[in-house]
Structure formats: structure tokens, C-alpha cells
Amino acid sequence: MDWGQILDTAAGELLSPVTAAYALAAIGIGVHFGYAGLLNFGQAGFMAIGAYGFVVPTLLFDFPVWAAFLTSIAASVLFAFLLGIPTLRLRADYLAIVTIASAEIVRYVVSTTGLTDVTGGAAGLSGFNGSFTALNPFADGIYGFGPWTFTANQLWIRVVGWSLVAIASVLVYLLMRSPWGRVVKGIREDEDAVRSLGKNVYAYKMQALVLGGVFGSLAGVIYVLPRAVQPANYGTTLTFFIWTMLLLGGAATIWGPIVGAMIFATLLTLSDGILRGLISADIITFISGTQAGQIRFMIIGAVLMLLVIFRPQGIFGNKKELSFNV
Amino acid sequence: MSDTIVTHPLVDGAVGPGCKKVDPIVVADGVTRTFGGLTAVDVAHVEIPRHAITALIGPNGAGKTTFFNLLTGFDKPNTGEWSFEGHSLARVPAFRVSRKGMVRTFQLTKSLGRLSVLQNMLLGATKQPGENLFTALIKPLWSKREQAITAKAEELLARFKLLEKSEDYAASLSGGQRKLLEMARALMSDPVLIMLDEPMAGVNPALTQSLLGHIKQLKSEGMSVLFVEHDMHMVRHISDWVIVMAEGKVVAEGPPDQVMNDPAVIDAYLGAHHDTDLGDMTGANPVIEAKEVAAQHAAKKEGAI
Known part of the structure; x- marks a missing residue:
């Protein structure tokens, strides 16, 4: 059993583009749930919309990278309006139902065989990364040290991914200290009270839904850039992973989603490495390597339950804030 | 009640349900x-x-x-x-x-529980340009208005004796204090x-x-x-x-x-408040009067049937 190797892989996960994508998506539902009180259980849908919104125009119409980013954002804005217009006037639970259902609809639509020419069907799409790699400003070579040793292309995607995370975080920070953030947080507490003070609650909820959705779609782009698009990835599991990361870090915080995503991704890799290591060293004999892949989710589930019971506000959340029954 | 027409300075014409007001x-x-x-x-x-x-x-x-x-x-x-x-x-x-x-x-x-008392107050203010998604990003565009409304909020909080609570979460206030906060917030x-x-x-x-x-x-x-x-x-x-x-x-x-x-008022209250004091009204004994009205009413009803 090679502890060095296991720790190396886990530490490498800290800065991986997948972690950046998770963090970005978690910032998105942080805006939705943590600040505005919107229950979006369809963040995977926003990520899928973002991914396909980027990949399809690139492959079909040879869109340059910037234009593909724009179509991805535009598609998620449209999706947010589609979800928000009928549901945001209703009680919060309706949005939850509609988002969870529409994320599944998106996944089924992109995997239908009828659309294979456009979306690649169940097999997904690949070979769209060329134009992004071509923009790489870093010269060929090896960068970094220890577990964070990257090739030029690996470095490029990480720089872009984490820059987006940084931009999103700064944006959220600026908004939430502003009067706009105050109105949105007020809506989380009590819509009618905010309405009685002359604020157009519906418009604010829509703005928050769009903003978080755009972060979700950018997360989708970062998620697929180093690999291929696989519709099977955008199931409800992905949404709930992101929820877990958000709650782990603290919902209405700036650092919460980022650190939550880092811890989650690292733990997932670490537990996988340890379990597989123990199995190959014949210390654990009663489970197979494939079973280990599933068992780590159980372990993480148990850890998270303990966390939610003993630290419900997450790592960065304010305990005082949760001590009221509001 | 007498048949003489009752007037009142607020009213244009005779006092009665749906009467016209001067202003x-x-x-x-x-x-x-x-x-x-x-x-x-x-x-x-x-x-x-x-x-x-x-x-x-x-x-x-x-x-x-x-x-x-x-x-x-x-x-x-x-x-x-x-x-x-x-x-x-x-x-x-x-x-x-x-x-x-x-x-x-x-x-x-x-009251908006997980916002501070002061933030509750500031939400009541109008014409804050920072409540727009785009201007919100640039603090100089809204900080001046923010100062003005904060001063106003503190003045109101002082009047409602909530100033020392201004940094506390609204959820930590007592029921009565929340009523005061809500009224103060509406005044913003x-x-x-x-x-x-x-x-x-x-x-x-x-x-x-x-x-x-x-x-x-x-x-x-x-x-x-x-x-x-x-x-x-x-x-x-x-x-x-x-x-x-x-x-x-x-x-x-x-x-x-x-x-x-x-009598219409006593009548209206009788159903719900028959076992409680209607208040120490001046003049005749309200309970007896109420009973009389009720009896009349019952008689009228019987007559109608």
C-alpha cells in the first residue's frame, strides 16, 4: 500500500478542474438557497445546459471559445426564466419540484437517440477542446511541485477554472454586502414583509435565480473542458453532491462553497484510495474493488450526517444565526 | 338611538355607515x-x-x-x-x-429574523440605488444614500427604544419589540x-x-x-x-x-363576545342594553319568519 501515492492523488484533487466546477456550482446554489432562499434542486440541469450550450455550438458551428461561453451563459439565462416565470410567484416548494423535474428532463432530452446528430445521444460528445487548448498561453513543459505538478494544458484549464471561481466569489461578495443583497436576504426571511416595504420581490428572485444559474452553467463548462460530455453525469446525484458541499462549507458564506467543494472532492478521492489500497494489500478481504467505490459514498454520507448534526451551520457559518427558530 | 342627524367635523353630511368624509x-x-x-x-x-x-x-x-x-x-x-x-x-x-x-x-x-435590527430598518428605506443588481456592485454609487438612511434608521430606533439592539438579529427580540421594529421599519x-x-x-x-x-x-x-x-x-x-x-x-x-x-355594533359583537365585558361604556348599563337589543332582534326575526 502506497500512502504517498494515495495522499498525492487526494491532494491533487484540491486544485482539479472538477473541484473548481463543483465550487462554482456550489456558489450558484449558495446564491439561490443561502442568500435568496430559493430551493434549486436542479443545479445539475443548469450544469448540463451550460456544458451542452458550450459544446454543441463549438462542434456544429465552429464557434470560437468566447462565443461558446456566451451561448452557454445565454442558454442558462433562458433556462432560469423558463423555470422562474411560472414558479417564483408560488411558494418556495414549487420551485424545488420544478427544478428537480426539469433537470431530469434536460438529461433525458440530451440523451435521446433522435438528437444524436446534435447532442451525441447517450454517448455524449467529445473532441471539442481543440479551440480552448489552442488559446493556452503557457509554453509546453511541467509546472508546479509535489502533488500539484501539471502539464501546460492542465495548468491552463486550472487557471481558467479557478479564475472563474474567484470572479464568482468576488461578485457574490460585492453583491451581498450591498443593498441588493439585503433585499435578497430579506426575501429569504419573509417575502411578504419585503413586499410590504415596496420591493418587487418577483424581480429580485428572478435575478437571483438567473445569477446562480449562470454560475451553474459556467461550472458545467469547466466540468467538461478537460474531458467529454456524458449525459449520465448530470443526474440528481450531482445536484446533491453540490448541495452537500455547500452545506459542508456553510450556505450563506463566501468561502463555504469553495472549501466545501475542496474537502468533498479530496475526501472522495482519499477514501477511495485508502479502501483500494487496503483491499490490494489484503487487509480488507470481504469487499471487492468495485464495492469499495460505492462504500466510500456510505462513509462520506455518515461523516456528513455527523457534521450536519453537530455543526449544522457548516464550517464557515455563524452558529448564532442558526440558534433561532425562524 | 335618536332620529336626529348626527354630524362630525370629519364628515361631510350625516354620520352613518359609508358616510362621506370632508377630506x-x-x-x-x-x-x-x-x-x-x-x-x-x-x-x-x-x-x-x-x-x-x-x-x-x-x-x-x-x-x-x-x-x-x-x-x-x-x-x-x-x-x-x-x-x-x-x-x-x-x-x-x-x-x-x-x-x-x-x-x-x-x-x-x-421581522426578518436573520438580519440585524438595523438591516431590517434599512430595508424599509426607499430610493436606495444600490438595490439595483448592477449599481449594487459599485459602492460609491450607493454609499451616500446608505449613510443618510442609516442616520434616519438610528433616529427612529432611538425613538422606539431599540437603538442598543441595532446590531442584534431581529430574531432575538421579544414579541413586543418586534411589533415596535415593524412599525419603525414601516416609517422608514x-x-x-x-x-x-x-x-x-x-x-x-x-x-x-x-x-x-x-x-x-x-x-x-x-x-x-x-x-x-x-x-x-x-x-x-x-x-x-x-x-x-x-x-x-x-x-x-x-x-x-x-x-x-x-345597537348594530353591540349586535355585531354579541355573538362572539356574549360572555365578556364589552367595555365600560358611558351611559346606560351596556349588558342590559345589549340584552334588550338582542331580544328585539330575536323578536324581529321571529316576526319575519
Whole structure:
């Protein structure tokens, strides 16, 4: 059993583009749930919309990278309006139902065989990364040290991914200290009270839904850039992973989603490495390597339950804030 | 009651249900609201006087709060029109009603628990450019207005004795303090008409006195006040005008001491309050009078059948 190797892989996960994508998506539902009180259980849908919104125009119409980013954002804005217009006037639970259902609809639509020419069907799409790699400003070579040793292309995607995370975080920070953030947080507490003070609650909820959705779609782009698009990835599991990361870090915080995503991704890799290591060293004999892949989710589930019971506000959340029954 | 025509300085003509006011701030016509087969509100005509404290009273289920919700845009009527300072406000969304200067509070207080008391107050302010998604990003565009409204909020908090709590979460306040906060928050926008839904409900007697004081002060600052209350005791002390609703209709209105003696009012209250004191009304023994009215009413009913 090679502890060095296991720790190396886990530490490498800290800065991986997948972690950046998770963090970005978690910032998105942080805006939705943590600040505005919107229950979006369809963040995977926003990520899928973002991914396909980027990949399809690139492959079909040879869109340059910037234009593909724009179509991805535009598609998620449209999706947010589609979800928000009928549901945001209703009680919060309706949005939850509609988002969870529409994320599944998106996944089924992109995997239908009828659309294979456009979306690649169940097999997904690949070979769209060329134009992004071509923009790489870093010269060929090896960068970094220890577990964070990257090739030029690996470095490029990480720089872009984490820059987006940084931009999103700064944006959220600026908004939430502003009067706009105050109105949105007020809506989380009590819509009618905010309405009685002359604020157009519906418009604010829509703005928050769009903003978080755009972060979700950018997360989708970062998620697929180093690999291929696989519709099977955008199931409800992905949404709930992101929820877990958000709650782990603290919902209405700036650092919460980022650190939550880092811890989650690292733990997932670490537990996988340890379990597989123990199995190959014949210390654990009663489970197979494939079973280990599933068992780590159980372990993480148990850890998270303990966390939610003993630290419900997450790592960065304010305990005082949760001590009221509001 | 005598047949002589009663007049009052607020009223243009004779006093009676739906009477014309000299200077009305709200005029409502034919407002109805039904829930299934139940007609909750059926107000033919009512006018609310300006620069006065008007109480909207009535027994439980009289439709006071529903009428209140309709006027403030929190519910939509089946039929009806009403105007506020001459502008029609029927079917206008709640936030626009509030922006026009008609600000309400709620029967069950709606303090925003996980915001600080000060932030609650600042939310009440208007014309804060930073509430726009794009200007919010650039602090210099809104920090000046923020300073102005913070100063105003602190002044109001001091008046309502909440200043030392300004950094606490609103959820940590007591029930009475939340009522005060809600009233103070409504004042942040300098409303023309402030609508209080049962401001005294669930508040201890000492705080009730201070709430009554605050309501009187609103009037002296030139605001008009309309408040809902189902307890007649409270109403007598502070209101200039009382409108009585029962079963969705305006059954009586007038100055408080007169309304208390109106048989229609006693009648309206009898069902719900038959075992409680109706308040120490001046003049004849209210209980005996009420019994007489009830007997007359019963006789009339029998005659009709």
C-alpha cells in the first residue's frame, strides 16, 4: 500500500478542474438557497445546459471559445426564466419540484437517440477542446511541485477554472454586502414583509435565480473542458453532491462553497484510495474493488450526517444565526 | 338611538355607515371578496379620513384583515374599486401600493429574523440605488444614500427604544419589540398612510401604552393611520374615527364613544363576545342594553319568519 501515492492523488484533487466546477456550482446554489432562499434542486440541469450550450455550438458551428461561453451563459439565462416565470410567484416548494423535474428532463432530452446528430445521444460528445487548448498561453513543459505538478494544458484549464471561481466569489461578495443583497436576504426571511416595504420581490428572485444559474452553467463548462460530455453525469446525484458541499462549507458564506467543494472532492478521492489500497494489500478481504467505490459514498454520507448534526451551520457559518427558530 | 342627524367635523353630511368624509385619503366602492361560498368582504362604500387615526373594528371573522389585505394589494378582490389620494389602486401589486405611500404591518409580526435590527430598518428605506443588481456592485454609487438612511434608521430606533439592539438579529427580540421594529421599519419610507394590522395583539399592557403613544405621535407628524383591532377597549383611547365591520360589511361608523353605543355594533359583537365585558361604556348599563337589543332582534326575526 502506497500512502504517498494515495495522499498525492487526494491532494491533487484540491486544485482539479472538477473541484473548481463543483465550487462554482456550489456558489450558484449558495446564491439561490443561502442568500435568496430559493430551493434549486436542479443545479445539475443548469450544469448540463451550460456544458451542452458550450459544446454543441463549438462542434456544429465552429464557434470560437468566447462565443461558446456566451451561448452557454445565454442558454442558462433562458433556462432560469423558463423555470422562474411560472414558479417564483408560488411558494418556495414549487420551485424545488420544478427544478428537480426539469433537470431530469434536460438529461433525458440530451440523451435521446433522435438528437444524436446534435447532442451525441447517450454517448455524449467529445473532441471539442481543440479551440480552448489552442488559446493556452503557457509554453509546453511541467509546472508546479509535489502533488500539484501539471502539464501546460492542465495548468491552463486550472487557471481558467479557478479564475472563474474567484470572479464568482468576488461578485457574490460585492453583491451581498450591498443593498441588493439585503433585499435578497430579506426575501429569504419573509417575502411578504419585503413586499410590504415596496420591493418587487418577483424581480429580485428572478435575478437571483438567473445569477446562480449562470454560475451553474459556467461550472458545467469547466466540468467538461478537460474531458467529454456524458449525459449520465448530470443526474440528481450531482445536484446533491453540490448541495452537500455547500452545506459542508456553510450556505450563506463566501468561502463555504469553495472549501466545501475542496474537502468533498479530496475526501472522495482519499477514501477511495485508502479502501483500494487496503483491499490490494489484503487487509480488507470481504469487499471487492468495485464495492469499495460505492462504500466510500456510505462513509462520506455518515461523516456528513455527523457534521450536519453537530455543526449544522457548516464550517464557515455563524452558529448564532442558526440558534433561532425562524 | 335618536332620529336626529348626527354630524362630525370629519364628515361631510350625516354620520352613518359609508358616510362621506370632508377630506378622504382612501375611498373604496363595491369591494367584494369571496372564498368559495363565503363572502368575506362586501363593502359598498367606505371613506377613510386624512390626518386622523381610524380604527377598523369588528368581531373575529368580520373580514377586517381580508379588507386590509385587499387595500394593500396582498389579495385580489372579486369586484370593486378603490383609490388612494385620488389614484386608483385596485389590483395594483403590493410593492407598488407601498411605493405610493400606503405602508402596512402584519398581524403576525414579520421581522426578518436573520438580519440585524438595523438591516431590517434599512430595508424599509426607499430610493436606495444600490438595490439595483448592477449599481449594487459599485459602492460609491450607493454609499451616500446608505449613510443618510442609516442616520434616519438610528433616529427612529432611538425613538422606539431599540437603538442598543441595532446590531442584534431581529430574531432575538421579544414579541413586543418586534411589533415596535415593524412599525419603525414601516416609517422608514415616510408613508402617507400607515396601516397597522392588530398592532396591540399579544403585547403586554406596559408596551401597549407605549405603542398607543407611538401611534398618536404618527398622527401629530401628519400621517394618517388606519388600524385593525378587535378589542374595543384599545380603540377608545386613541382613535378619532371608528369603522365597524361585521360579516364582511361596514355596519357602523362614527367617533368612538358614539359607535360603542350603536345597537348594530353591540349586535355585531354579541355573538362572539356574549360572555365578556364589552367595555365600560358611558351611559346606560351596556349588558342590559345589549340584552334588550338582542331580544328585539330575536323578536324581529321571529316576526319575519
